[in-house]
Amino acid sequence: MNPQSVLKEKFGYDNFRQGQQEVIDGILAGEDVLAIMPTGGGKSLCYQIPALILDGLTLVISPLISLMKDQVDALNENGIAATFINSTLDYMEVRERFNQAARGEVKLLYVSPERLDSDGFMADLSQLKIDLVAIDEAHCISQWGHDFRPSYLRLTETIQRLNSNPTIIALTATATSQVAADIMQRLAIVHEVKTGFSRENLAFQVVKNQNSDRFLLDYLKAQKQQSGIIYASTRKEVERLTKLIKKAKIKVAMYHGGMKEDERRQNQEDFLYDRVQVMIATNAFGMGIDKSNVRFVIHAQIPGSLEAYYQEAGRAGRDGLPSEAVLLFNLKDVQIQHFFIDQSEMDEINKKHEYLKLQEMTQYANTQQCLQQTIVNYFGDEAPECGRCSNCLDTRDAQDISIDAQKVLSCVKRMDEHFGKGLVAQVLTGSKVQKVMQFRFDELPTYGLMKDRSQKEVSGLIDYLVASGFLQASSGQYPVLQLAADGVGVLKGETKVTRKMAVKVRQALPEDNELFEELRQLRRELAEDQGVPPFVIFSDKTLYSMCEIMPETLTEMLDVKGVGESKLEKYGELFLDILNAED
Structure with a gap:
């Protein structure tokens, strides 16, 4: 079985997304891989497809119980044998699922990282033929990541205890270059596949x-x-x-x-x-x-x-x-x-x-x-302007605020670049709080220069000047403001500062129509009957695709993205009945 045929037959897609083929080829060649792809970029397929091609078991380490169940439900819907072991199961259920894995009846086994801290559990795992270990949400392994988990730190040692010397794939959507380097160093991964962080939709x-x-x-x-x-x-x-x-x-x-x-x-x-x-x-x-x-x-x-x-x-x-x-x-x-x-x-x-x-x-x-x-x-990547965010769609002319910027920058300079945003805003608005008077900042030429503004307004302006690179703030609990090189240019009158105010902008979301609503209602009923979330049956994108293509036969239904052979067999006729009733 090759990856392309698995993609079409099991998942209903004709083509791989960017990066998927490279990751899958690397795994099948026995290479350990770090895959950094945006949310919705198809990370799961990067290990699910190799899992169906490799002889042994794929162990998926996933941080949350809810994700395990959803992914296992989705795989089962596609006719793929997968299961999970977590704290919602009793002892006998755990034993039975282990036995299924040992008999080769499942291809993917999902577990939490905390479960691997158990010596008994590891002893059982080491008896299984595990060809691939997939570590989802891999940024949790780095203390510099935003969701660090101590249990992830022990994964390197845990994987070494497995007898089968499995290939490793680590996956994340949010890793700065520092976090990515940390993941690769801890897991001894050399091959990195990064598809960019942009979300086009x-x-x-x-x-x-x-x-x-x-x-x-x-x-x-x-x-x-x-x-x-x-x-x-x-x-x-x-x-x-x-x-x-x-x-x-x-x-x-x-x-x-x-x-x-x-x-x-x-x-x-x-x-x-x-x-x-x-x-x-x-x-x-x-x-x-x-x-x-x-x-x-x-x-x-x-x-x-x-x-x-x-x-x-x-x-x-x-x-x-x-x-x-x-x-x-x-x-x-x-x-x-x-x-x-x-x-x-x-x-x-x-x-x-x-x-x-x-x-x-x-x-x-x-x-x-x-x-x-x-x-x-x-995240250390580059991208053109998106053309759809609220800043890109703000078409108003930018106002020249160079004079206001000079007032702020001059005040920071006259306070010897030793103080933070709050105190600078108080000086500029002419506040008589104790700290201003104590340091005799009321004697500065910049004291009260912006007394017609609120401190909140001036603080917002300071934030804008920091965000625009005219000021820089030190790190720590109490950041101190200092002039950046561009800020010096503003003070000298060599550089202009412009600013627009935020505006309300909204991108059009997909419009619902009657046919889509009928398909969605059928999906909801099927989901309730089977005890799975509706998107496990078909995604909204697949339902919209049905509305566009309007297949009339089961063969034509396979042209709809997201309809694989297993789902076609289960649901094809039911959805065709609604689609054909529209003629």
């Missing part, structure tokens, strides 16, 4: 200084039945937003770590099965959520890093259809993330690193460069 948007509640309600009403996730930083805010949106008669569920496990599981299932439209959650929700038809992800509060933001925002549009990622930015929300870092048990070096990440996240919220390009550059 995602439109990024930053909304600043607006009433967040009003924006959310207006946005959700405009989306009708579209599925989406709203992230908030605290449990309290998740609960407040859930009440607010429920009042608007929108079907909504919530998810955070303070809820009972069975309630969390039920809410997650309701969201996966399209029983509710919107999930409001802390970052406890999402890693491993494989729901492909999420049309929007809104961050109601700023997350702690660009890695976390891109990981979470990337849960929109996994099926490749146009989707949106919206960040609602308010300065007060940055303080919440500061508090989280302050209260953490990290050492000072790691705290300093986290403060720097938060600064970079704040700069993203304040840049007027292409948002997609800003993210891609952060």
Whole structure:
């Protein structure tokens, strides 16, 4: 069996996506590989296809129980023998699944990294013929990653205890060059395949200084039945937003770590099965959520890093259809993330690193460069302007703010570049707080130069000047402002500074039509009958493709992307009945 025929027969696709063939060929040649691909870029196929070609078992190390079940359900739907072992199973179920693997009845076995800490479990694993180990969410292995897990650190030692000397594939969507180097060093991987971080179907948007509640309600009403996730930083805010949106008669569920496990599981299932439209959650929700038809992800509060933001925002549009990622930015929300870092048990070096990440996240919220390009550059990659984010679509003329910029830069200079944003804003607005008077900053020529503005407004301007490279902020809990080389040029009058204000922009999401709704209703009924999420039957993209191609026979149905032979046999006639009734 060759990879191309497996791709078509089992998964219903004619062509590999960028990077997939290279990764698969490397694995089949016995090479260990690090695959860095954007969310929705087809990482799973990079190990699922080799798993069907290799003789032995593929062991998939996956960080969350929900992801295991979804992926196993999806594989079983495609006629592929896969199972998982995790804490939801009792002893006898675990034994039976091990026995299935030993008898060669399954090709993929999903386990959590914590499960590998058990000596008894490892003793059982070492009896199996494991040809491939796939480490999903591999950024968890690096202490510089945004979701570091100590159990991942022991994976190198764990894999060495397996008797079969398996090939290794590590996969992630969000690894900076530092994190990628760390993963490769820890797992002794030489071959890296990186396909770029751009998400061509995602439109990024930053909304600043607006009433967040009003924006959310207006946005959700405009989306009708579209599925989406709203992230908030605290449990309290998740609960407040859930009440607010429920009042608007929108079907909504919530998810955070303070809820009972069975309630969390039920809410997650309701969201996966399209029983509710919107999930409001802390970052406890999402890693491993494989729901492909999420049309929007809104961050109601700023997350702690660009890695976390891109990981979470990337849960929109996994099926490749146009989707949106919206960040609602308010300065007060940055303080919440500061508090989280302050209260953490990290050492000072790691705290300093986290403060720097938060600064970079704040700069993203304040840049007027292409948002997609800003993210891609952060990950050490290059991309052209996307042409669809809120910055790219802001067609208004930029205003010359060089005079205001000079006032800020001059103030920073006159304060000897030893102080942070808050105090600079207080001096410029003419505040009489104790610290300003104590340092006699009220005697500076720049004192009160911007007294007609609020401190919040001036702080926003400072953030913009940092994001634009005219100022630089030191790392640490209390960043100190200093002039950058470009800032010196502004002070001398050699460089102009321009700025646009944020605007509301929205990319059109896929329009629903009656035929699509009928297909979606059939999908929902089949999913309920079989106890799997609807997207496991077919993705939204596959349903839209059916509407476009309008197949009339089972043979023509195979031309629809995402329809493989197993699904054709199970569901082909049912969906054809609806499609042919449209004639």
